[in-house]
Amino acid sequence: MIQFNNVSKTYPNGTIGLRNINLTIEEGELVVIVGSSGAGKSTLLRSINRLHDITDGEIQVDGKSITRANDRELRRMRRDIGMIFQSFNLIKRNTVLNNVLSGRVAYHSTLRTMFGMFPREDIELSLHALERVNIREKAYIRADQLSGGQQQRVSIARALAQEAKIILADEPVASLDPLTTRQVMDDLQRINQDMKITTIINLHFIDLAREYATRIIGLRAGEVVFDGPPEEATDEVFAEIYGRSIRHDEMLGGEV
Numbered sequence: 002m003i004q005f006n007n008v009s010k011t012y013p014n015g016t017i018g019l020r021n022i023n024l025t026i027e028e029g030e031l032v033v034i035v036g037s038s039g040a041g042k043s044t045l046l047r048s049i050n051r052l053h054d055i056t057d058g059e060i061q062v063d064g065k066s067i068t069r070a071n072d073r074e075l076r077r078m079r080r081d082i083g084m085i086f087q088s089f090n091l092i093k094r095n096t097v098l099n100n101v102l103s104g105r106v107a108y109h110s111t112l113r114t115m116f117g118m119f120p121r122e123d124i125e126l127s128l129h130a131l132e133r134v135n136i137r138e139k140a141y142i143r144a145d146q147l148s149g150g151q152q153q154r155v156s157i158a159r160a161l162a163q164e165a166k167i168i169l170a171d172e173p174v175a176s177l178d179p180l181t182t183r184q185v186m187d188d189l190q191r192i193n194q195d196m197k198i199t200t201i202i203n204l205h206f207i208d209l210a211r212e213y214a215t216r217i218i219g220l221r222a223g224e225v226v227f228d229g230p231p232e233e234a235t236d237e238v239f240a241e242i243y244g245r246s247i248r249h250d251e252m253l254g255g256e257v
């Protein structure tokens with residue numbers, strides 16, 4: 002469970018990122034966060050694993066304050082939180098398997114991982130993670146030889162190898178074509194359902210949000226202006242979240 006209690010974030014230059022957010026996200030939810038550019042989606046997502054520090058309030062993950070965690074506690078808490086980025090964040094010259102194995106780094110000493118000395122169980126866990134996203138056969142190929150969609154799957158496998166209980170995905174499909182987009186969203190949804198991993202995804206496609214979310218949270222100027230099931234997120238609701246009518250480029254389109 003993730004809890005936001007009166008959370009606000011003001012950036013050092015005075016820009017307000019989040020305003021008094023109160024939210025409880027339960028285990029196993031697939032939450033999609035929507036809102037126009039600058040609404041605070043990234044700030045909200047990245048405050049959960051403290052990639053961004055908040056300036057007011059508190060965030061708790063499974064009952065423990067990540068806001069007040071010291072360095073050691075923070076490292077321990079981050080181990081349970083996988084992160085997926087728009088740009089995949091892979092080491093391109095390394096093999097797919099080594100990239101997935103990097104999800105195990107937090108479980109071992111720096112020296113051990115520096116020399117790539119991962120135990121056999123980690124290799125098996127990583128190969129199994131690749132199997133879950135259907136690219137087991139790519140394990141020994143260099144990451145930069147994969148398509149964008151395949152690279153994003155590697156980053157999902159890395160989060161699985163990490164044995165994350167929570168996955169945060171910041172615009173995970175923004176650099177992908179429509180077909181690949183759906184495949185990656187299907188992977189995230191399947192993993193969420195099969196493994197009960199709480200998943201929070203920032204998306205800018207409205208139809209994808211409706212199709213995949215179990216809950217949609219709408220942000221506007223750093224505030225939660227909608228929080229409900231996808232059935233309630235009508236075009237009118239989206240227009241309110243965005244402060245204007247929906248644009249064509251905010252729909253992915255294609256088959257549903």
Ligand SMILES: Nc1ncnc2c1ncn2[C@@H]1O[C@H](COP(=O)(O)OP(=O)(O)OP(=O)(O)O)[C@@H](O)[C@H]1O
Nearest residue numbers: 012014016017018037038039040041042043044045
């Ligand atoms: N490092 C920073 N310093 C100052 N202001 C920032 C910083 N990062 C973000 N902001 C501002 O905080 C607000 C929220 O930004 P955020 O990136 O969270 O929005 P977003 O909804 O994710 O936008 P987008 O869809 O464009 O990625 C915006 O006004 C943005 O300009």
